[in-house]
Amino acid sequence: MSEGSGLIDPSASSGARAIAAAPRPASLAGKVVALLDNTKEQGDIILETIGVALRERYGAARVILRRKEHYSKPATDALIDEMAKEAQVAVAALGG
């Protein structure tokens, strides 16, 4: 972690765990899609509308909607695991 001239690199790159992004499917046809509501106002309405479009326009087999405890808290591991078991693709609401 030395940074030339005897100095030390203090940044995340010196020790952060690399987390690979999940592979993106080329098509949603026949896939189960999980939508994660962040609890912000009307997020559920937007996600439900997106869910309909994913089924009707992109051929998603099924859409499941889940909700976090609070918009400012990460989703729990249990919730992520449950979604991962059922769905092949997930979309998380952001902002609001």
Place this chain on the structure above:
Amino acid sequence: MNETEKAIENFFDKEWSDGLPVVPPTEERLAAMLAATPRDPDELIGDVPPLLAPATVRAIALHAVMAGCKPAYLPVLIGAIECVLEERFNLLLLQATTSAGAPFVLVNGPYAAEIGLHGGVGCFGPGFRANATIGRALRLMMMNLGGGIPGITALSGFGGPWRYTYCVAENEAESPWPSYSSAHGFGPGENVVTAIPLEGPVLVWDDASEKPERLAVAIADMMSAIGGGNIYRQADMAVVLSPQHAQVFADAGLSRDAVHRLLIERAGRRLGEIRRGGIWRGASGAARWPFKVDLDDDGAFVPAVGNARDLHLIVAGGSGSPSSLVMHGITVASRAVSRAYST
């Protein structure tokens, strides 16, 4: 440029700084810092969100060097990072928030005085090395280890000076009451660090009120400010009384607990007032409150602090200043954490 100047410029170029020059971290300086703790340099305190780089004792010491800490400050800094990495503190929120919140660090106990961590006149700065550099080291870790880079993952619309450093000791010597930490179950001689998720401080000036009933008016009004948001969100909140304001209450025979209760009782607004604007969201917002209010009664009193434990009452600042500070909270998803730390 000499080597030191080049090193300082290099840290600016790499964006490993808060915008001020850092002390270039050499192996020698790091070793001197690590000598201040018996803890293993490889000990992992936790991963700093959102990037999740590990805050080992070595990484903490490295940032202490960069921030300009004396080695004697390291135990306080380790205690502070232990607090903010607890789950209930939810540091991720303070990193990503679009508000201007920051971890406020309060230190109680004899070690604070020993290292010059200041709780008296002007304690929020500038001018006090321990206050300035311990808070700064915490922020540098949020940036360098957590990746809290403004505009990228740190999305605070304004930022704020308290995001450089936000660290004081309680003014135990001039407080008329037992300390904040003893009110929270710690022993009187124990060294305790507390992190509270808070917005920036707002001054409450009152050099006219000589009775608790009157003095509580201005403080409670600021606590329940519509724009402060606490009354809608029921987040944690801090009130920092100057020794002079604390004395007004104490002279009337009020204990710390009694003032805590008085402020909670007085800080609030009528429902009809808070539903006129602010972040009123109707019944869905009110459903999150830790108390029941009749939503058909515009005259119903809505407290700014619904749970007594959410109000953090602190005595700090200089005697001779008839003022207090109110620091509003952010959301219920981030809560204060206190820990005893070893020196």
